[in-house]
Amino acid sequence: MTELNPYIPFLSKITEVIKHTEIEFTFRMTYSGDVKPGQFFEVSLPKFGEAPISVSGIGDGTVDLTIRKVGKVTDEIFENYVGDTLFLRGPYGNGFDIANYKGKEILLVAGGTGLSPVKGIVDYFSAHPEDCKGFTLLVGFKSPKDMLFKKDFEIWKKNINVIMTVDYPDEHYDGNCGLVTQYIPELMIKGLTDAVGIVVGPPIMMKCTINDLLAKGFKEENLWISQERKMCCGIGKCGHCKIDDTYICLDGPVFNYTKGKFLKD
Amino acid sequence: MLDLNTKKIKKNAYRVTKVRGETASRVRVPGGLLTAELLPLIQNIAETFGNGRIHLTTRQGFEIPGIKYTDMDAVNALLQPIIDKLEINQEIPGKGYTSAGTRNISACIGSNTCPFATYNTTNFAQKMEKEIFPNDLHFKVAFTGCANDCIKTRMHDFGIIGMTEPQYEKERCMGCQACVKACKKKSVDALSVENYRIVRNTEKCVGCGECVINCPTRAWTRSPVTYYRLVIMGRTGKRNPRLAEDFLVWATEDAIIKIIKNTYGFVNNYIDREAPGGKEHIGYIIDRTGFEEYKKWAMEGVELDPRTIVKGPVYWSGIHYDGK
Amino acid sequence: MGYQTTAEKINAIFSDLSKDYLIYAPKRFVGDGTFTYIDTIRYGEITDLAEIEFAEKSNYSFKEVLLPISETLFYFTENEMKEADAPKKGAIVFLRSCDLHGLKRMDTIYLENGGVDTYYKRLRDHTKFILMGCENSFENCFCVSMGTQTSEDYDAYLKVDGDNVLVDSRWDYLDAALAGATQAPVIADSVTANDTVVTIPETVPQTLFDDPFWEEYGNRCIACGRCNFVCPTCTCFTMQDIFYTDNGKAGERRRVWASCHVDGYTDMAGGHAFRNDKGQRMRFKVLHKVNDYKRRFGTHMCIGCGRCDDVCPEYISFANCINRLNTLVNDTVKEEN
Incomplete structure (x- = not known):
């Protein structure tokens, strides 16, 4: 039997497009295989290339891919493919294992589009708050205009503790301002020895947040991060995402901090 | 006495x-x-x-x-x-140099040593010496390996500037664009990228070989034939110093030798016999006869490669201190 | 089985084999080099033993046979994809012992790490490898330090000595073709020492990643990637999508060689990049070759062919870098103790 060619993508239908901002849309795609939050698909646009996009929601026969318009491929998705189909490869990567967090007190800190790969975790515990000892979502966006998943936030707020902040407020905004790290000291964490911290966002945000969580008393082995790197294949061949002896596409993108702290590009 | x-x-x-x-x-x-x-x-x-x-x-x-x-x-x-x-042509052995009008033929260090040179300038210079010496007419000829023109051929009656025609094997190209960057920064910006592959603007390309030098995978290589740019009638002097202008581009060795030899006939025919010391720069003679007359003499019997571009009419600039 | 035969006989066998195989060997490309009148020894198709350059090390490795510089993966129209056809013929590749070890490194990435690569496998499965012996070490070789000076993983070993050819065959086809030839014990030529000797540090503490040691390389390296492109163990690639200019709806996706030294290697959409400093790129490559690859896969990646040292236009010696790094590591460990 010939093995399946892993480079040839399959066609997936766009069932819904959720527009968060001018440049960030969630594409709800038909997909019926196993998939975990934090895994990613290579969204494949013939003529333009591929972009690794993390799974931002898992439905019945669908996956959500939240795409930010930042390059050749994603520009084209926004221009021409809305309401049609997309080619996909994946899912790739290890993803977040919800089981690791069940029964624990969870602090999830996300910056901007870093919320996408962890949104599945938020969705899960928002739907099953009894599965953990407490769930705090601390999320920062650049400005009110950059907010993602606004409708989801309305649901989450009912079930879990949500702290949202923006770096640059506008005149209509009356919520929290400043970096996510400003809100860490005031967080009431009951049992720091086994509380879980999940941190995803831009490299500098992750670094500062992790430092603050460690200072607050979180244990390294209870901290989880997700890394983003250039990837051309997603299957351990192209080499671009390798850091030290680790292939982000195979061994990550989700890492326990005890491993993640040694990932030096 | x-x-x-x-x-x-x-x-x-x-x-x-x-x-x-x-x-x-x-x-x-x-x-x-x-x-x-x-x-x-x-x-x-x-x-x-x-x-x-x-x-x-x-x-x-x-x-x-x-x-x-x-x-x-x-x-x-x-x-x-x-x-x-040094195998200098000589009429009577033991009597020194037979003539001195046709000056020593100079050349940059060329491909024996220089990474940029597109040909062996020394060999061509020596070959040219064999062809045109001893002639006492006042000719200055220089050879340079690439368009950098380190020997300053453009201040000579005849300057020969080496060119290679870059050969592109697209299947060996991964689009790293080292050639594009080198051409843009060090040469004439003749390369562009289309569909991740390189397009060479053949009208712009000066055949310097920077693309070949900078290609890490041998997608760019040199043409088996070396081509030359023949620049003519550069000069220094009191009246009207000027840089040589292009006459032939993508010319072959044979054509260049023949043109220079033909020029001796032209000068013999048109030189001002009253000129001081019997010396007159070729350029001043061409100024007198007009370029087309020179071209007629120079191109007599010259076989051109299909690639060769013949420029003309050629005009020279430079400073006119003589008020003309 | 070892044989003594003639060049004529081998060429006749090649002629038969050419129905099913393309035969690749290092050969001389006259005037093909970086500089004028400089030849390149690189891989090309041959039909006759005389075309093979046995006397010199090839400037480029055999890897382009199995991992073409530019390889079309599939063709696409708007809603269809069609896998590019595999070559109709298999391949026979002449290569040296170190390169045979390089083949193992390629296999590790393309057949094991993260699963099987369709395109590599379909070439690899139809490729035979013929070992070329090394009577003497070439300049910059350090195979002995890397333990790659001999290899048993060949389909045949072949040594040309004038009209005589010695063959050690492990390939049924060849054994059958040479039936009747004089049998003789044949042992592949190999070197036992190189002028260049490298000592690889057992471990490199991460604290040395930012050591000023790498800055010097940052100042010298011009990020041309030649060291990667000539290396038989560098296997990175980048994807390219192209569309046909005469039919904008159709096109192809291909992969091309990539280099961790060349700008853009870590660039993500949106503009973030990870190793802008050339010294850090050197650190990344060097430690991959002799440190982290081994931690993941059990052997060092570098096979000691020295082609990177042969080719570097800035005269950066990888071998010397390892030795200097070893000294640095030892000094650092001493200081800490």
């Missing part, structure tokens, strides 16, 4: 100097390359008959000053092994 025929002395490659009774001997070194064993022979002439000093000429020869006119025969005898070794 000195009784000298200065015309004969000059033709024999000796200078009539400002010092009464003293001359200077000019040693030709075609292509500017010689074996080190010749240096002691030049040293010996300078120490035995000159003032112990040697001047390096702009044309890559040696000039040995401080020689008594009366010692010219003895010096000619000592020059003979140098003339023999």
Whole structure:
């Protein structure tokens, strides 16, 4: 039997497009295989290339891919493919294992589009708050205009503790301002020895947040991060995402901090 | 009591100097390359008959000053092994250089050493020397390996600038664009990218070979044939110094040799017989006859490669100090 | 089985084999080099033993046979994809012992790490490898330090000595073709020492990643990637999508060689990049070759062919870098103790 060619993508239908901002849309795609939050698909646009996009929601026969318009491929998705189909490869990567967090007190800190790969975790515990000892979502966006998943936030707020902040407020905004790290000291964490911290966002945000969580008393082995790197294949061949002896596409993108702290590009 | 025929002395490659009774001997070194064993022979002439000093000429020869006119025969005898070794054409062995009008043919260091050179400038210079020397008409010819023109061929009657026609094997190209960057920064920005592959603007390309030099995978290589840009009628001087202009682009060796040889016929025909010392720069003759007449003579019997572009009419700029 | 035969006989066998195989060997490409009148020894198709350059090390490795510089993966129209056809013929590749070890490194990435690569496998499965012996070490070789100076993983070993050819065959086809030839014990030529000797540090503490040691390389390296492109163990690639200019709806996706030294290697959409400093790129490559690859896969990646040292236009010696790094590591460990 010939093995399946892993480079040839399959066609997936766009069932819904959720527009968060001018440049960030969630594409709800038909997909019926196993998939975990934090895994990613290579969204494949013939003529333009591929972009690794993390799974931002898992439905019945669908996956959500939240795409930010930042390059050749994603520009084209926004221009021409809305309401049609997309080619996909994946899912790739290890993803977040919800089981690791069940029964624990969870602090999830996300910056901007870093919320996408962890949104599945938020969705899960928002739907099953009894599965953990407490769930705090601390999320920062650049400005009110950059907010993602606004409708989801309305649901989450009912079930879990949500702290949202923006770096640059506008005149209509009356919520929290400043970096996510400003809100860490005031967080009431009951049992720091086994509380879980999940941190995803831009490299500098992750670094500062992790430092603050460690200072607050979180244990390294209870901290989880997700890394983003250039990837051309997603299957351990192209080499671009390798850091030290680790292939982000195979061994990550989700890492326990005890491993993640040694990932030096 | 000195009784000298200065015309004969000059033709024999000796200078009539400002010092009464003293001359200077000019040693030709075609292509500017010689074996080190010749240096002691030049040293010996300078120490035995000159003032112990040697001047390096702009044309890559040696000039040995401080020689008594009366010692010219003895010096000619000592020059003979140098003339023999450098294979200089000569009418009468032992009598020194047969003529001096066609100057030593100079060349940059070329592909023997330089990474940028597209051909062996020394070999071509030596070949040209064989073809045109000894001729006493005032011709200056220089060879340079690439468009950097380190020998300054554009200040010569004939300048030969090497060109390679880059060959592109697209299947060996991964689109790293090292060539594009090099061409843009070091040459004429003739390369662009289309569909991750390189497109060479053949009209812009000067054949410098930077793409070949910078290609890490041998997607760019050199053409088996070396091509040349022939630039003509550059000059210095009191009246109208100017840079040489392109005559032929993507020309072959044979065509260049033939054109230069043809030019001797043109000059013989049109030279001003009343010119001081019988010397007249070719460029001034062309100014008089018009470029088209020169081209007719120069291109007589020349076989051109299909790639060769012949420029014309050619106009020269430069500064006119003579008010014309 | 060892044989003594003639060049004529081998060429006749090649002629038969050419129905099913393309035969690749290092050969001389006259005037093909970086500089004028400089030849390149690189891989090309041959039909006759005389075309093979046995006397010199090839400037480029055999890897382009199995991992073409530019390889079309599939063709696409708007809604269809069609896998590019595999070559109709298999391949026979002449290569040296170190390169055979390089083949193992390629296998590790393309057949094991993260699963099987369709395109590599379909070439690899139809490729035979013929070992070329090394009577002497070439300049910059350090195979002995890397333990790659001999290899048993060949389909045949072949040594040309004038008209005589010695063959050690492990390939049924060849054994059958040479039936009747004089049998003789044949042992592949290999070197036992190189002028270049490298000592690889057992471990490199991460604290040395930012050591000023790498800055010097940052100042010298011009990020041309030649060291990667000539290396038989560098296997990175980048994807390219192209569309046909005469039919904008159709096109192809291909992969091309990539280099961790060349700008853009870590660039993500949106503009973030990870190793802008060339010294850090050197650190990344060097430690991959002799440190982290081994931690993941059990052997060092570098096979000691020295082609990177042969080719570097800035005269950066990888071998010397390892030795200097070893000294640095030892000094650092001493200081800490």
